[in-house]
Amino acid sequence: MKNNEGKRSFSFHRLLNFQYIKSNSRCSSLFDAAYLIFYNFTPMSLRRLANVTAIYGLSTILVRVLNYLLAPLHTRVFTNQSDYGIISEMYAYVTFINVICMFGLETAYFRFASNSTNSLEKKNIFGTAQFSLLVTTLIIVGSIVFSAGNISNLLGYPGNANYIIFFALIIGFDTLVNIPFAKLRLEGRPWRYFSIKLINIGINILLNIFFLWPALKNNYTLFEPFGFTYQPQYGIAYVFIANLIASGVTFLIFAPSMFNIRFDLPTWKKLMQYGAPLIIIGLAGMINETLDRVLLKYWGSGTMEENLQQVGIYSAVYKLSIFMTLAVQGFRMGAEPFFFSQSADKNAPSLYALIMKYFVVVCCVIFLGVGLFPDIFKIIIGAEFHEGLHIVPVLLLANLFLGIYYNQSVWYKLTDKTVFATIIPLTGAALTLLFNFLLIPKLGYTGAAWTTLICYFSMVVMSHVIGQKHYRVPYNLRKIIAYIIISVVLCLIGLWLYQIISNQIISLIIRAIFIGVFFVFAWWLDLHKLLRKT
Numbered sequence: 001m002k003n004n005e006g007k008r009s010f011s012f013h014r015l016l017n018f019q020y021i022k023s024n025s026r027c028s029s030l031f032d033a034a035y036l037i038f039y040n041f042t043p044m045s046l047r048r049l050a051n052v053t054a055i056y057g058l059s060t061i062l063v064r065v066l067n068y069l070l071a072p073l074h075t076r077v078f079t080n081q082s083d084y085g086i087i088s089e090m091y092a093y094v095t096f097i098n099v100i101c102m103f104g105l106e107t108a109y110f111r112f113a114s115n116s117t118n119s120l121e122k123k124n125i126f127g128t129a130q131f132s133l134l135v136t137t138l139i140i141v142g143s144i145v146f147s148a149g150n151i152s153n154l155l156g157y158p159g160n161a162n163y164i165i166f167f168a169l170i171i172g173f174d175t176l177v178n179i180p181f182a183k184l185r186l187e188g189r190p191w192r193y194f195s196i197k198l199i200n201i202g203i204n205i206l207l208n209i210f211f212l213w214p215a216l217k218n219n220y221t222l223f224e225p226f227g228f229t230y231q232p233q234y235g236i237a238y239v240f241i242a243n244l245i246a247s248g249v250t251f252l253i254f255a256p257s258m259f260n261i262r263f264d265l266p267t268w269k270k271l272m273q274y275g276a277p278l279i280i281i282g283l284a285g286m287i288n289e290t291l292d293r294v295l296l297k298y299w300g301s302g303t304m305e306e307n308l309q310q311v312g313i314y315s316a317v318y319k320l321s322i323f324m325t326l327a328v329q330g331f332r333m334g335a336e337p338f339f340f341s342q343s344a345d346k347n348a349p350s351l352y353a354l355i356m357k358y359f360v361v362v363c364c365v366i367f368l369g370v371g372l373f374p375d376i377f378k379i380i381i382g383a384e385f386h387e388g389l390h391i392v393p394v395l396l397l398a399n400l401f402l403g404i405y406y407n408q409s410v411w412y413k414l415t416d417k418t419v420f421a422t423i424i425p426l427t428g429a430a431l432t433l434l435f436n437f438l439l440i441p442k443l444g445y446t447g448a449a450w451t452t453l454i455c456y457f458s459m460v461v462m463s464h465v466i467g468q469k470h471y472r473v474p475y476n477l478r479k480i481i482a483y484i485i486i487s488v489v490l491c492l493i494g495l496w497l498y499q500i501i502s503n504q505i506i507s508l509i510i511r512a513i514f515i516g517v518f519f520v521f522a523w524w525l526d527l528h529k530l531l532r533k534t
Helices: 018-023 030-041 044-068 070-077 081-102 105-113 119-146 148-154 161-176 178-186 190-216 232-258 265-299 304-342 348-371 374-380 383-408 410-414 420-443 445-470 477-500 504-533
Strands: none
Touching (some): 081 161, 081 232, 081 265, 081 304, 148 161, 161 178, 178 232, 190 232, 265 420, 304 383, 348 504, 374 383, 374 477, 420 445
16 A cells, blocks of 8 residues: 555545554554554454444444434323323333343353353253243243233223233243344344344334324324224324334244254253342342332322323433443443453453443543533423433433443353342342332432432442452552543533523533543543553
8 A cells, every 4th residue: 555655645445454554654644543542552352342342332322222213202192291101111010021031041141152162062052041931931921911901900000901911922022032132142243133133123113103103293094095093092002012013023033043942951950050140130130220110100209190200201301311321231232242252361350440441431421422411312302201301410320330330240240159249239229129219209200310320329339349359350440430520520510501501502512612621631541641652
């Protein structure tokens, strides 16, 4: 490749060509410099994680963003906040049942299949896990369908047993595709993983639009030429039907490989011994993540209708933490198999510490990017739900700590101390119940938001204290804490200025400058060292 000393053009092709970067002593652009720094001064394994996380992160972000496109539709169709509260409550129950149905076998499959170099043994592990889920899922789903009427009455929705049946089938389909999805991740096939996920959410979104658009346009016969007339009494059920069809199609995609399996009893015992304790961890995690929707319904100080409105507002506003959730989820999808694969390396703890630091930096940028601009991101949800915007920074910070906890949790997975590690999420669940009990009757959904933050922060502290005794990772706590504190302070000042500055343009500029201030701080604390090395 020619090196023109005069005016050099920079192309994307050259950016991808490492030899071009190495052969040039000077950098023609900021992209050159960034690429040079990244490839010369980051470990090869860290670059591998960046590549894998980028792909899984991209797929997760696109799928989640498309999924969250339903929030603007739902919050504008179901303008009665309690209707959206019912949808949120039903999905909250599903998360608990999904954990029970999985029996921790997804993580167990990762643990043992990733350590196996024998292809036949990997197939055996996959087949055993999948056959076990086939049997247990049929039993659980069948029991729920048989008891659908009683369950709907118990939840306060008499005459709506169809809700329960729809969700039972959704749970069944989603459970049976989890191990095949995990297999794709383990085999390093993120694009196939992404394409199937995209098909699932694409069908879900299109059907939601097809079913609900007539209500949004107040024209119930809009799609009558296609054989569909909107029935207002079935409004909420349309959301569930769309999800059911999408889950069923995903199940059919995996079906050919799903039933070509074999069962091995010793392997099953090994998988269950590892995975069963994770059920408790999973249930505790769901208590921390989603139980507040249910508790708002029953512990709120208003009537059942008013409490469901609180659930609807809280759930809608929670959608605005999507960007932090995407970062955490995308990282988790790429990092979990990566952490297992790197566990034998003697430098793994230092690598994990480095990953944690940069993960926190990225999450702090997201925290500021969303938290400082409620006037922009509120367009995601309907106007009837804007009264809850004040809790968005609290939820963003809570999810940042959740991401830190997921990052830390590598220690109990690598040391096989899953039983002992249940103490952390269980303690978090106890804190969730305690603070929701204390705060929801007084503060409503605001109390639920602060409880979420308290819970995840406490879990981070506990995980660090316990984890360092069993698997020491040299986290740079001073820098991590400094990044979080400076981002919180900047966010608080920015929101205060947002309240007192009437000129929107000036307000936006000042808040954008605050993000630049954080970048300067990060440069001073860490990034300038990379420049010096360059």
